[in-house]
Amino acid sequence: MAPEKDAFEGVEWRIRVADGSSEVPVTDTGLARKVWVKTKDLFSCLGLKVWMFLKKAWEIGANDPRKVIHCFKVGLALTLVSLFYFMRPLYDGVGGNAMWALMTVVLVFEPNVGATLYKCLNRIFATFVAGFLALGVHWIASRSGDRFEPYVVGASVFLLASMATFSRFIPSVKSLFDYGAMVFILTFSFVVVSGYRVDKLFDFAHQRISTIFIGTSLCILVIILVCPIWCGQELHGLTVRNMDKLADSLNSCVTHYFTYINGEDDKRLQGYKCVLSSKASEDSMANFARWEPSHGRFNFRHPWKQYLKIGASMRSCAYCIEALNSCINKENKAAESIKKHLSTSCLKVSSSSSSAIRELAQSVKKMKSPTVHTCIGEMNRAVEELQNDLKSLSHLLDPSTTVENKEHETPFLKAIGSVPFMEIIPVVTLASVLIEIAVRTEALVGSVEELAKLADFVTNDDKSKKSEMKDKIVPDEEKPEGTMEALQRV
């Protein structure tokens, strides 16, 4: 605001125009200039905001082109359903009720196959049930005389809408039929209340059902045939990525502490935060994935729930990495001599457990049974080594035991003699958290092994025995995702 003030105190303002010359702006009145400056500011500010917004939008599209494809898919589905308006025979075929098909497409179309199928099947099922129930209630209401009909209809709407709404609070109903309950309320109240004004109620209900069926079929066709995004595949990929991130941040966190390779890759260090924050998306993906038919390497009854258990195991590791990070950023620094003493074994533990996690990620990615026994063995040996190193600190506390070990500990333990205990604590805490991480890594191995068992991952024995299983483990890119087969099952 300061320059503006100056302007009013007699400083001449010049505007540089396109050709490079500058001219004095119109200054006949203070007000005009004020308005001009304000308007210019406003527009440049607005222009900047719009520019930033467009840039942001471009980045989103460039980072994940599938989002752009999804948008075009929505456009395509809507344009296709518009044909029911544009083509006379189609329009007459649905008795001018094409709007339900249009509405279905807008309400049901989701970015991934699982969510779309969930909504489609819920919508069809709920429309059927509600439609028949509404016809029944209408029949009863119409038999109860003109005077009582509105009361019967009103009471039935009140009761069934309340009950259906309540069912949405019950977890088992919510996870399977949340959208269905809403469509049920909509269709039921719609058909039964319209019954009061519409004469041919059966035709009305029939048209609603058939147009909704047209809309959902179109959605399913478009979502599965045009660059499908499978929820299950996404969940699978997310799990693999999160494991890799976990391994990376564990490794770089400990390496960073002991070797001072600073600022190398803050993003890798913070990778565990993705693991901490992905619970909600894992839950919803696992919920939608079970609606998906067999696709790619996944069967219809792939154990998606096991992925949630793996996610929980990963998060329990991530909590420990959080604690590790806080050890590292602590104010009271650790003694160099102690750090040096424990660094080898600590680095061994972290590198072996992170390579175990990476191995797990690879096995999940390739859908092979995990072969992490060597990694885990190495990790356990490293943990033992670390515990021995910690124990060797112990001799300092108990002078009686040091006598017989004196010969091989002298160089280090003499040096350590002058270290204040407070400077040992951070390293000891770190080592102790690392041991805990090793324990939790084993739990993670357990949950991945369970997945391998439940999902019939290829074991090494299978591989050597059966050559026909080979095509099952061909990576995504080389094999079309079995969409036609998937479609036939819908």
Add this chain to the structure above:
Amino acid sequence: MAPEKDAFEGVEWRIRVADGSSEVPVTDTGLARKVWVKTKDLFSCLGLKVWMFLKKAWEIGANDPRKVIHCFKVGLALTLVSLFYFMRPLYDGVGGNAMWALMTVVLVFEPNVGATLYKCLNRIFATFVAGFLALGVHWIASRSGDRFEPYVVGASVFLLASMATFSRFIPSVKSLFDYGAMVFILTFSFVVVSGYRVDKLFDFAHQRISTIFIGTSLCILVIILVCPIWCGQELHGLTVRNMDKLADSLNSCVTHYFTYINGEDDKRLQGYKCVLSSKASEDSMANFARWEPSHGRFNFRHPWKQYLKIGASMRSCAYCIEALNSCINKENKAAESIKKHLSTSCLKVSSSSSSAIRELAQSVKKMKSPTVHTCIGEMNRAVEELQNDLKSLSHLLDPSTTVENKEHETPFLKAIGSVPFMEIIPVVTLASVLIEIAVRTEALVGSVEELAKLADFVTNDDKSKKSEMKDKIVPDEEKPEGTMEALQRV
């Protein structure tokens, strides 16, 4: 299944009938009996399942009667909107398009005020914009001749639907207008495509807008006037409850470790898990709360985002409590003597920091500026004491320093001489995590203080100065939640 098998092997089955006598079941053919047993099993199994389901539903309702009230509210709103069908003048008034009002109620009615207002305002705004845009496009299309009209309409639907869908991926749009974008697509394609078949398109658009307006107004009236559930109040309550849970589990976790009061209250111990898992609900509540008008003790521009920061601080404490828990459940037990040595100061740190957190919860609950300086001072003193206790272990490592301190440490340090270092590690880790928790508690205090500043919480100075502020801190139960005032602002 064992008894069934026995039956086939010649054991006679008797059925006890209502009057107390028992009779042999019809056993003319093995098949009939088989079918009878199977059917009975099926029905008893089904009956049990239905019974369990109903019991579960009853529990949900009994635990939170507001859910039941919400269901009746939905029923009420739908019954009210049905009046547009039952009353001739109303039905004719909206040109037989009462269905849009009905549909609006079903789609827009949410359990809390914030979400409902968000959807209502989005729906009205998007319908207006899309309606006008559609009329414009229709005008252009109708000028382009019969042959090109469907192409112009189709292209516009494709383009605008794609663009609106894409906008839903942009975070800033998503958080404010996600539902609006969907309604925009629906209304736009609906009006512009109908334009191809409907003659009086302006009337059509006008009716859609006015019925949607009726539906949303009715929803807003019912949601605010009948036992309103305010998202902001819920978020506020959740934050307070989570703080209490955090304090409880911190305290009981450490007490449990040092005093062996086992199995006392596993629920209290695990309270921190609620804090870990409440991020998603906090996010959505904060998002909806900003749509709510002034209600109760909250202004329209209450700093809801700050609650998210408080939530993040609480979670960072909860991660540490997770680490604490893992220390406690470790296999290698700590030495009793060391535990005893550190127990007093550890318990002091945990009790003082948990009482600081409880104090914070109280101050947020009562909307007073937090007065935790005494608690925090106490906590810091306890941390210092703990650090000194840890340092006193240090003398064992460095024999040269123990000489002058020998007199007051002898009883303990003599005992400790025979403790293996490995048995010290768990307690030292625990102490070190506790110190970290104290640091994070201070961060939590900081974020609550920021909330107090942003939301103009009553300070102690205010209280003594201004007596008219008194009514502002009357608890919920004693003051109606200002619904009328809130309604006027909508």
